[in-house]
Amino acid sequence: MSDAIAFIDLAAQQDCLRDKIEPAIARALAHVGYIIGPEVKQFEADMAAFAGGGETQVVSNASGTDAPALPLMACGLKPGDAVFCPAFTSAATAEVVAWLGAVPYFVEIDEQTFNMDPGSLKQAIAECARSDLTPRAVIAVDLFGQAADYEAIRVICDENNLKLISDAVQGFGATVNGKQSIEWADFVSTSFFPAKPLSCSGDGGATLTRDEETADIMRSLRVNDKGTHKYNTVRIGMNGRLDTIQAAILVEKPAVFADEIDRRNAIADRYTEALGDILDVPRVPEGYVSTWAQYTLKMKVGAREDFAAALKDAGVPTAFYCPKPLNHQTTYENFPVAANGLPVSEELSQRILSLPMHPYLAEGV
Ligand SMILES: Cc1ncc(COP(=O)(O)O)c(C=O)c1O
Known part of the structure; x- marks a missing residue:
């Protein structure tokens, strides 16, 4: 028998939003600002508001893989550094660490929540201190949509001078006592891949932070570090922009x-x-x-x-x-x-x- 219901029904959401999305795409095609056009800026502002506004900066980018790579690049992650993350996650979580020549250090998960076990994180940091590696950051994953134990993980990061990245690709919008992960994490990364809870119609991603200076560095890195002067790059960047047409679709999503x-x-x-x-x-x-x-x-x-x-x-x-x-x-x-x-x-x-x-x-x- 063929599947009577869809595992994830993308067409159902599209049916609800079609009268908004189709004109939004048509407007983006008409104004031809295809690269970081007005919809990209509008969506970044809407997303910052959804995440509580205030100091929150949103740096949209090309995927949930680029999204954690940008803060790691901005913080100068390098060979010999270690980043603690679960092994029970997408390859993308650890991949960005290895891209930069650093070492993903795998940490156990909690049996009930499927998320990083803070006790195992402490143990991994202690083990790492006895090795040649330099502990630099933690990537906690909100697996299946539930926030990681950010309160406990933040304390451990502070005690060990580690940056905390929340991989909220599956859990963007999840809360703990009414607060999103940006309340604890230095950086939140998310994906708009079609199967994710907040999605576009292709690839897309975003990095959130309240650190304005690092946000500016990430904005430069996502355009091959052309931020300061196009012909005098100071960092190795990437082409990691969110497409304007995807942003036009995304602009319609925060409302629902x-x-x-x-x-x-x-x-x-x-x-x-x-x-x-x-x-x-x-x-x-x-x-x-x-x-x-x-x-x-x-x-x-x-x-x-x-x-x-x-x-x-x-x-x-x-x-x-x-x-x-x-x-x-x-x-x-x-x-x-x-x-x-x-x-x-x-x-x-x-x-x-x-x-x-x-x-x-x-x-x-
Ligand atoms: C936990 C997690 N992190 C990162 C990613 C990568 O996101 P993207 O496919 O947008 O690069 C995924 C994708 O499934 C994921 O599940």
């Missing part, structure tokens, strides 16, 4: 984003109500609001394949996220790992299964 997060939470509640007594469903800690990029169950070892097959027959698609933690992937297998092993990441990689999740998943499906 808060409502979409509410809708995702209502769907997660329905799943939890229906499944909570029979399956190991995700639990959101008190005070946290997730953006539910994924609704992810923990199955018994060996049980998820049959369960997924049965759901597929019933027209319900599923996904196994992160089936191989990064420390077991060829590129990253020789990088250091906290306590020489990540048993929780390894076990969960074999046990988790995600159900369809998007804001327009109809009742009764």
Whole structure:
């Protein structure tokens, strides 16, 4: 049987916003300001307002991969430096560290939240101090839409003079006691890849910070460091701009984003109500609001394949996220790992299964 419902239904959102998005694209085509045009600037301002306004600077860019690379480049990350991050995440999280010749140092996750375990982070920092590496930064990931334990991680970063990057690609808009990760992180990175909660119709990303000076450096780096003087670059940059036509689409999204997060939470509640007594469903800690990029169950070892097959027959698609933690992937297998092993990441990689999740998943499906 073919899938009766979509895992993520991009067309449903498009149907709701078509009367706004199509004229917005037409306007961008007409004014021909294709590179960092007015919609890019408008979207950066709207996004800063969504993230609480005030001092927040938004540097839009080309992807959720470029988004953490820009602050690491701006801070001068170099060979011999270490950046602590989970292995239970997209390769993009660690990739940007390796790009710059630095070392991703893999940290364990918490079994309940799937996010960085602060105890393991402390242990990794202590181990790193006994090596030749210089600890420089932490990248905490908001996996499946739930914010990492930023309060605890910020304290550890302060104690060890480390920059904190929030990889909020899946969790941009998630809150802890009403606050977004920018309240704790030096930098927040996000992606507008179509499957992400706040998305465009192609690739895009953004980096948020309250550090105006570093924001200016990142604005220069994203245009091959042409910021100060086009023919006298002082840093190695990249071409990492957000496309104006994607920005024209994105400008229409903040108005519906808060409502979409509410809708995702209502769907997660329905799943939890229906499944909570029979399956190991995700639990959101008190005070946290997730953006539910994924609704992810923990199955018994060996049980998820049959369960997924049965759901597929019933027209319900599923996904196994992160089936191989990064420390077991060829590129990253020789990088250091906290306590020489990540048993929780390894076990969960074999046990988790995600159900369809998007804001327009109809009742009764
Ligand atoms: C946690 C996380 N970080 C970074 C990325 C990279 O984002 P992009 O595909 O926009 O480069 C992804 C993409 O799936 C991700 O899930």
